[in-house]
Amino acid sequence: MAWTRKDLLAMRDLDAAEITLLIDTAASLEEIATREIKKVPALRGKTVVNLFYEASTRTRTSFEIAGKWLSADVINFSASGSSTAKGESFIDTAKNIAAMSPDVVVVRHSSAGAAAILARELKCGVVNAGDGAHEHPTQALLDLLTIREKKGHLDGLHVAIVGDIAHSRVARSNIHGMRKLGMTVTVAGPPTLIPPHIQELGVKVAYRLEDAIRDVDVIMMLRLQHERMTPGLIPSSREYSHYWGLTLDRLAAHARPDVLIMHPGPVNRGVELSPEVADGPYSVILDQVAKGVAVRMGVLFLLAGSRNAGD
Amino acid sequence: MSSSPPKFREKAEVLDESALDRALTRIAHEILEKNDGAKDLTFVGLRTRGVTLAQRLAQKITRIDGTTVPVGTLDITLYRDDLDMRGAPVVRGTDIPFSIKGKTVVLVDDVLFTGRTIRAALDALIDLGRPRMIQLAILVDRGHRELPIRPDYVGKNLPTSRRESVAVRMREHDGEDRVVIEEPEDA
Numbered sequence: 001m002a003w004t005r006k007d008l009l010a011m012r013d014l015d016a017a018e019i020t021l022l023i024d025t026a027a028s029l030e031e032i033a034t035r036e037i038k039k040v041p042a043l044r045g046k047t048v049v050n051l052f053y054e055a056s057t058r059t060r061t062s063f064e065i066a067g068k069w070l071s072a073d074v075i076n077f078s079a080s081g082s083s084t085a086k087g088e089s090f091i092d093t094a095k096n097i098a099a100m101s102p103d104v105v106v107v108r109h110s111s112a113g114a115a116a117i118l119a120r121e122l123k124c125g126v127v128n129a130g131d132g133a134h135e136h137p138t139q140a141l142l143d144l145l146t147i148r149e150k151k152g153h154l155d156g157l158h159v160a161i162v163g164d165i166a167h168s169r170v171a172r173s174n175i176h177g178m179r180k181l182g183m184t185v186t187v188a189g190p191p192t193l194i195p196p197h198i199q200e201l202g203v204k205v206a207y208r209l210e211d212a213i214r215d216v217d218v219i220m221m222l223r224l225q226h227e228r229m230t231p232g233l234i235p236s237s238r239e240y241s242h243y244w245g246l247t248l249d250r251l252a253a254h255a256r257p258d259v260l261i262m263h264p265g266p267v268n269r270g271v272e273l274s275p276e277v278a279d280g281p282y283s284v285i286l287d288q289v290a291k292g293v294a295v296r297m298g299v300l301f302l303l304a305g306s307r308n309a310g311d
Numbered sequence: 312m313s314s315s316p317p318k319f320r321e322k323a324e325v326l327d328e329s330a331l332d333r334a335l336t337r338i339a340h341e342i343l344e345k346n347d348g349a350k351d352l353t354f355v356g357l358r359t360r361g362v363t364l365a366q367r368l369a370q371k372i373t374r375i376d377g378t379t380v381p382v383g384t385l386d387i388t389l390y391r392d393d394l395d396m397r398g399a400p401v402v403r404g405t406d407i408p409f410s411i412k413g414k415t416v417v418l419v420d421d422v423l424f425t426g427r428t429i430r431a432a433l434d435a436l437i438d439l440g441r442p443r444m445i446q447l448a449i450l451v452d453r454g455h456r457e458l459p460i461r462p463d464y465v466g467k468n469l470p471t472s473r474r475e476s477v478a479v480r481m482r483e484h485d486g487e488d489r490v491v492i493e494e495p496e497d498a
Contacts, residue, residue, distance in 0.1 A: 002401070021401075028386070028404030037438050042389035070389075301389075301402065 003302040007119040007126040010135040011176035019177055023145050026291070026298035032069055033293060043072035046103040046304045051094070051118075052129070053079040053109040058265055058289060059129050059138070063106050066296035072103070072304065090114065091121055098122045103304045107131075125303035133167045133228060139264050140173035142295040144181065146288050147218055150260055155182040160212040163222030163244065163272055164193045167229060170264045171222060175201050188212030189222075189244065192233040209244055213255045220262040221246055221272045237271050247274040251282065260284050319476055319493035325451065325469055326490040334466035335364070338448055339371035341464050346415055349378040351443070353414045357432055358386050358403055361420040363481050364450055368419065383407030385418075390431035405435070412440040417464075421479040423449040426460035451490055453477050 001021050011019070032038055048067040052060050060076065067074035077097065084093060090109070097105065104125040107115050112134035119126040130136040148154050159178055165171045165187045178185050179202045187198060188206040199205060206212035213219050224240065234240045246261070261273075261282040269275050278285060326334065346352055349372055356365030362384045369380045384406040418432055429447060436445060448464040453471040467490070471477060476493045480486075 025402050028402040029389075031405055035439065040389040040438065041434065298402075 006303070007115075007128075008137055008299055008303065009115050009119055009126065009128045011137045011140050011173040011180075012135065014137075014177075014180070016180045016182075019141070019144070019180060022141050022295070022298055022302065023148065025302060026141065026145050026295040027149075029297045029301070030291070030294040032297070033290065038069050039071055040069065041071045042301055043067070043070040043103075043304050046072045047101070048072045048074045048300060048304070049097055049100075049102040049105045050074065050076045050129075051097065051105055051107045052077070053084070053090075053107075053114070054130065056108055056129070058292065059108065062289070062292040063127075063129065063296045063300075066293050067300055069293070070297055070300060072300065075102075091117070094118050094121055098124065104300055127299055127303065130169055132169065133172070133225075134169055135173045135176075136169040136264075137173050137177075138292070138295050138299055139170050140177040141299070142288055142291040143170075143174055143220065143262060143264070144177055145291045145295055146262065146284055147260065149291075150284060150287070151217060154178075156184075157217040158184040158186070158215065159218040159220060160186045160188060160206075160216040161220045161222065162188045162209065162212055162246070164224050164229075165189050165198065165222070166193045166195045166233075167225040168222050170220075172201075174220065175203055179203075186212050186216065190234055190240070209246070209250065210254045213246075213250070213259070215256060216259065217256070218260045218262060219246065219255065220264075222264065223266065223268055223272060237268075241271045245270070245272060245274060246277050248276045248280065251277065262288060265289070318496040319478075320496050322475065322492045322494045324489065324491050325477070326467060328488040331450070331466070331488050331490060334450065335367055336371055338464045338466060339368050339375060342368070342417060342446075342448070343372065343376055345446075345463070349376050349380055351414050352378075352380050352417065353383065353409060353411060354380055354417050354419055355383045355385050355407060355411070355432075355436065357418070357420040357428065358384060359484065360479050360481055361385075361418075363483050364421060364448075365417075365419040368417075368448065381409045383409065383411075385432055385435055387428060387431040387435050390435045392427060392431065405439075407439060410440060411436065411442045413443050415444045415446065416442045417446045417448050419448045421450045422477050423447075423452045423460075423462055423465075424455055424477075426456045426458035429460050430458050450479055451477050 001017050050060050064074050102124050106127045106129050107118050108129040109131050112132035114131045115128035161171050175185050186204040186206055263285050267273055267278050354365040354369055356362030365382045369382050372380050386403045386405045388402045446463040449462040450466040451469050452465045453469050478491050480489045482488050
């Protein structure tokens with residue numbers, strides 16, 4: 001199995017073998033994080049541009065560290081304080097960056113499809129680091145790597161994704177990835193936050209937290225995406241927390257004792273997760289962050305290290 | 312695009328099972344002689360058959376000397392100088408569960424050819440720590456060096472032409488212990 005794509009845009013585009021190759025590559029690079037000298041020369045002389053039109057700490061830092069550990073030159077470009085603020089269009093900015101001959105551009109944008117437009121316009125590799133409510137493939141890959149390491153396998157596992165499914169690119173990327181790898185997915189949340197026809201993606205739907213978390217191997221809690229929400233979808237954060245907040249009592253009453261609790265971050269403590277759960281023994285939230293660097297190293301390595309890149 | 316790789320056929324047998332075993336026994340004795348025993352000795356094999364050879368050498372040293380020499384696995388994909396020429400690479404990971412700092416590391420590989428793999432392996436090893444000394448053990452040295460690299464222990468010196476290929480087959484991977492020279496089928 002060899003990697004042949006120029007870009008990584010969506011889990012929906014990939015087949016099971018490609019997803020497995022990405023996870024395997026990431027797993028083999030994890031060891032670099034434990035070294036005294038955290039640097040290998042694999043991408044020496046390659047340039048990675050982080051092009052972030054939306055706020056991000058975790059993802060941008062993660063791509064930056066990943067690129068640097070592989071010896072690439074990493075340049076960060078954020079929309080504020082740049083030519084975007086002076087009125088330059090998205091595609092003009094992209095073409096200007098392309099003229100500087102990067103090998104990979106990592107892009108985050110509030111519009112679905114932004115990464116795909118960039119991939120069409122640029123000859124270099126493009127990684128989608130989140131486009132609107134569409135997809136966030138590297139998040140799904142790091143979730144899959146975390147689950148595989150904790151559970152030993154992926155096939156046959158049952159995952160509940162709980163919360164704001166409608167606005168979540170993390171949910172969409174995970175649903176596509178997990179279904180392709182033979183996993184069962186239940187999505188759950190208030191009806192206003194569950195998109196109509198979501199069943200067509202091959203998932204089950206639950207409208208009560210207790211129903212969703214019973215007998216599942218993994219519970220993935222999502223953040224309420226206030227920045228993407230129109231008013232009126234939920235009455236209040238407090239009411240949401242009352243019905244959908246994951247607490248130790250609810251876990252003990254309804255979930256399996258070996259369940260994993262995941263969250264893509266940033267966590268709204270006391271809303272979707274109680275602090276005791278977020279910091280508790282079931283939680284693998286910080287493992288997810290560590291795996292994020294490995295996954296992004298794997299993605300950069302496969303895109304920039306292959307002969308397709310920069311042709 | 313690229314043409315399919317040429318098919319190879321067997322031209323001659325270089326080592327049979329017992330010759331291969333005798334070569335490894337001799338190398339094990341040479342390692343002990345050169346290093347005054349097995350103190351502070353570690354083996355690092357290059358994926359895939361170098362690891363198997365390193366494990367066999369470690370077993371032989373245990374039999375001769377009674378000491379256990381740790382064996383690690385090195386993957387040099389991230390250190391290659393020809394990534395752009397080879398297309399999408401597969402990384403299989405390095406696994407050296409012991410410190411090489413201050414140790415004598417014997418690097419083990421099956422075939423020594425241009426020396427570029429060993430160059431990459433030296434860089435990879437030194438990034439993991441500062442060994443006191445690195446030595447090189449090779450089952451077959453087939454010549455055609457492109458870098459100033461010389462093995463310390465050699466199972467068999469084997470003059471070859473560049474178009475030939477040397478196949479080291481090992482029980483654990485190929486069901487037999489044998490070394491053969493292969494040539495392209497269109498020859």
